[in-house]
Amino acid sequence: MIKNGEFCVYNGNEYELNEDxxxxxxxxxxxxEIIDATFVDExxxxxxxxxxxxxxxxxxxxxxxxxxxxxxxxxxxxxxxxTFFVGTGDRKIADILGxxxxxxxxxxxxxxKDKIEVVQEKKxxxx
Numbered sequence: 513m514i515k516n517g518e519f520c521v522y523n524g525n526e527y528e529l530n531e532d533x534x535x536x537x538x539x540x541x542x543x544x545e546i547i548d549a550t551f552v553d554e555x556x557x558x559x560x561x562x563x564x565x566x567x568x569x570x571x572x573x574x575x576x577x578x579x580x581x582x583x584x585x586x587x588x589x590x591x592x593x594x595t596f597f598v599g600t601g602d603r604k605i606a607d608i609l610g611x612x613x614x615x616x617x618x619x620x621x622x623x624x625k626d627k628i629e630v631v632q633e634k635k636x637x638x639x
Contacts, residue, residue: 514591514630518637520572522564529572529639536563537639566639574635579628581609588630595622596630 518529520539525546527539540561541547551560579588579598584605590597599620600606606619614620 514577514588514596515575515632516577518572518574520639521570522568524570529569530561532563537566537569538563569639572637572639574637576633576635578631578633579623580631581623581628584609586611586628588628589620592622595624596628597622598628 519526520529521527522539525541525543527541527546530538530540532538538561540559541551542558542560544560547560547562551562553560577588579586579596581598584600586598586600586605586609588596589599597620598611599614599618600609600611601617601619603619605611606613609621609623611619611621
């Protein structure tokens with residue numbers, strides 16, 4: 513699974529971590545198996561959220577996922593069944609990897625999963 517953003521561990525489960533316009537911490541998930549009656553699906557979209565306090569969080573971290581192809585770093589934009597959709601803004605890397613120009617400063621291509629080493633970096637954050 514490709515994860516980018518801020519996450520936390522709450523009651524032993526991992527949730528996406530966000531903040532609302534009032535500065536409240538909010539945990540978010542689409543996994544119905546790790547929610548209880550205190551979570552709400554405000555827009556009936558299958559995304560459940562709950563306001564929590566910082567002291568309820570066991571761990572908080574920022575997660576960044578990227579791919580390495582032949583030692584070159586690329587962004588993983590989307591995970592498909594057998595491939596990843598990857599991109600870079602570096603023209604030299606794009607030329608070496610055969611990525612297609614899709615915007616003025618963006619090169620992208622669908623690459624087989626077995627050709628990419630997925631790297632996930634986690635950095636602890638304070639909330």
